[in-house]
Amino acid sequence: MAWVHRGKNMTEKWKSAPGAPADVSRLQDASSARHKLDAGERIVARAPRTIADTGLDQNFLLELIAKSTLLLGKVSLTQLVQRLKLGAGVLDSVVAFAVRERVMEIVRRGANDIDVELQLTDNGRVRATEYMARCRYAGPAPVALATYEEVILRQSVRQIQATRASVRAAFAGLTVKPALLDDIGGAVNSGKPVIFFGPPGSGKTSLAERLGRLLPGRVAVPYAIAIENEVIQVFDPLIHEPCETAGLDGALSPQADARWQICRRPTVLSGGELTLDMLELRYDAVSGFYQAPPHVKANGGLYIVDDLGRQRVAPADLLNRWIVPFDRGRDMLTLRTGLRFSLPFDVWVGFSSNFAPEELGDEAFFRRLGCKLYIGPLDVAEYRSVYDMRCKELGVASDDEAFEFLIHRLHVPAGRQLLACYPGDLLRIVLANASYFEQPAVADGPSLLRAWNSYFAVVGEHENQPPPQVGAEWQPKKVAAG
Numbered sequence: 001m002a003w004v005h006r007g008k009n010m011t012e013k014w015k016s017a018p019g020a021p022a023d024v025s026r027l028q029d030a031s032s033a034r035h036k037l038d039a040g041e042r043i044v045a046r047a048p049r050t051i052a053d054t055g056l057d058q059n060f061l062l063e064l065i066a067k068s069t070l071l072l073g074k075v076s077l078t079q080l081v082q083r084l085k086l087g088a089g090v091l092d093s094v095v096a097f098a099v100r101e102r103v104m105e106i107v108r109r110g111a112n113d114i115d116v117e118l119q120l121t122d123n124g125r126v127r128a129t130e131y132m133a134r135c136r137y138a139g140p141a142p143v144a145l146a147t148y149e150e151v152i153l154r155q156s157v158r159q160i161q162a163t164r165a166s167v168r169a170a171f172a173g174l175t176v177k178p179a180l181l182d183d184i185g186g187a188v189n190s191g192k193p194v195i196f197f198g199p200p201g202s203g204k205t206s207l208a209e210r211l212g213r214l215l216p217g218r219v220a221v222p223y224a225i226a227i228e229n230e231v232i233q234v235f236d237p238l239i240h241e242p243c244e245t246a247g248l249d250g251a252l253s254p255q256a257d258a259r260w261q262i263c264r265r266p267t268v269l270s271g272g273e274l275t276l277d278m279l280e281l282r283y284d285a286v287s288g289f290y291q292a293p294p295h296v297k298a299n300g301g302l303y304i305v306d307d308l309g310r311q312r313v314a315p316a317d318l319l320n321r322w323i324v325p326f327d328r329g330r331d332m333l334t335l336r337t338g339l340r341f342s343l344p345f346d347v348w349v350g351f352s353s354n355f356a357p358e359e360l361g362d363e364a365f366f367r368r369l370g371c372k373l374y375i376g377p378l379d380v381a382e383y384r385s386v387y388d389m390r391c392k393e394l395g396v397a398s399d400d401e402a403f404e405f406l407i408h409r410l411h412v413p414a415g416r417q418l419l420a421c422y423p424g425d426l427l428r429i430v431l432a433n434a435s436y437f438e439q440p441a442v443a444d445g446p447s448l449l450r451a452w453n454s455y456f457a458v459v460g461e462h463e464n465q466p467p468p469q470v471g472a473e474w475q476p477k478k479v480a481a482g
Contacts, residue, residue: 043220044151044260047087054090055144060229061086061094066103066128067138069120074107077116085140085223085258088114103127135231135288142226143259145343152344155219157265157300158329162188162214170213174206175378175385175420183373188214188348192370193326195308195351201421202375204352205306211350212267212302218243219300220260224289230335231289232281239266239297266301268294272310279321283336295331299346308353309360315353316361319368322349326368377417380407387423391443396427396434398443405445410452426451 048054051061068083069075080091095118098104103124108117120128132138167185184207187194194211196204223235240263270278282291295303309315325331325345334340353360357372378386384403391398406426411418427443429451434441452458 043155043218043262044257045147046255047257049087049089051090051093054086054141055147056141056226057229058094058097060226061090061141062098062101062103063131063135064138064141065091065094065098066120066124067132067136069104069118070125070128070132071138074117074119077114077118081114083138083140098124133288137224137231137233137287137289139233140223140259142224142231143222143257145225145227145341148222148225149344151220151222151260152299152346155217155300156344156346157215157302157348158191158346160188160215160217166214166216171207171210173389174203174210175382175389176207177382180373180375183371184211184214187371187373190370191348193349193351193368194371194373195353195357195369196373196375197353197356198375199377199417199419200354201419202377203420204375206420207375208304208306208350208352209267209269211304211348212265215265215267215301215348217265218262219265221263221266221300222260227335227341228337228339230337232292233289234292234297235261236297239268239294240264241266264301266298267304268298268302269304269306270294271306272312274305274311274313274318276313276317276321281333281335290335293333295325295345295347295349296333296343299344301347302350303347304350304352306352308351309355315355316365319361319365323368377419380418383407383418383420383423386420387427390424390427394424394427394431394441396431396441396443402444402448406448406452409445410448414456416456426455429454 051058054061064084065080068080072079072083077088077091077095080086080095081088084091095104095116099106102121104118105121105124106116107119110116162185164182164185167181167188171181171184184194188211196207198204221235221240224231224233226232240261243262243264279293279295281293283289284291305318308318311318326349329345330342331345332340332342351369357366357369360366360369387398387403387406390396407418410416416422426448430443430447431441433447433450
């Protein structure tokens with residue numbers, strides 16, 4: 001397929017491309033122009049003009065058309081173009097083949113070549129039913145694996161470089177130590193995985209989720225890819241945000257291959273539900289096609305594994321699954337037929353964990369984790385900043401006296417560290433209680449004490465029960481064997 005570009009070195013061209021559409025976010029306003037595409041360049045290839053250009057087999061395309069027609073009844077060539085995302089020239093060739101094979105018949109011709117209405121013959125309905133029983137996929141035509149690789153490498157997440165300004169814009173609104181922000185920026189530019197570790201409630205997940213804002217720009221995501229006529233669905237509306245939805249200029253040009261959707265760089269998050277099986281192709285025997293695993297859907301963006309160590313699989317086994325992808329930038333997957341194939345592992349991986357990194361595996365795993373950033377308790381000034389922000393967000397009134405009560409009458413006697421999660425959690429209870437008592441939402445001594453005792457399961461009367469001495473410095477947990 002012919003790529004539309006100017007100049008031999010596309011990486012350098014990306015770095016200097018002027019006039020790219022501006023994102024509405026502060027981060028992309030601050031990002032370098034080298035991450036933006038010139039309006040004359042294209043992320044994806046030209047639309048295929050022949051069956052050979054699609055990278056797909058003629059019989060495979062015939063099956064797609066027959067299944068679509070079976071679902072729709074009578075169908076026009078225009079409807080097939082919209083549904084399969086292929087040009088009229090390509091589909092006309094396949095339809096002509098289908099008519100010769102007596103799978104389809106023309107029931108009406110209009111004033112021009114594209115104004116044609118089709119339906120299945122009796123033989124065609126039998127064959128289409130057989131096709132549907134084998135694979136129910138009848139959406140946009142997939143792209144070939146080779147084409148997918150070309151596009152992934154062209155828009156690689158590894159080309160992105162963070163600056164101090166872009167990092168501060170990405171984490172605006174969070175209370176983060178400046179030194180930690182600088183460490184995060186270095187982690188981005190290293191291209192290696194990053195792990196946030198520390199006590200529960202210190203804000204690790206919030207920080208990890210903000211990493212996605214450090215990945216500006218757009219990526220092309222195929223609706224599906226085809227390998228030996230097996231369909232793997234990649235585009236996921238729960239993960240991929242089309243640029244038009246995001247308020248970005250992401251429309252494909254009329255000459256571009258419509259089998260791709262232009263989206264924000266994706267951010268995918270997996271938590272305690274993650275298993276090793278989820279990192280493989282998921283074949284649905286009912287539908288007859290595959291769903292891509294989460295790290296493949298995250299290609300070109302960020303994949304976060306939250307609460308590493310809480311999964312039903314040992315951390316060492318989970319990390320072992322990614323040793324080769326981390327080192328070589330490629331992953332191996334297997335079809336139900338037994339065929340193994342590789343595809344790009346173009347993902348920036350972030351972890352958060354309550355375990356110290358050395359507790360998660362041996363030295364080989366420790367080394368491959370890349371940057372390890374400790375997220376600990378806040379100091380009083382930082383904690384006050386978080387407290388004030390949560391008061392404003394929730395509409396809860398408070399003052400200096402209430403905050404001093406929280407620190408010196410609650411945190412200090414109990415030995416509770418100043419973790420980032422506490423202000424929001426406590427103030428939500430204050431707000432809920434105020435609603436129940438039909439009172440103004442005010443955080444004062446009595447309301448904070450009631451919220452504290454409820455939150456930390458303190459037994460006794462809210463008005464006079466002192467908080468217990470339960471505090472201790474955070475120590476990394478031990479990972480259970482197996």
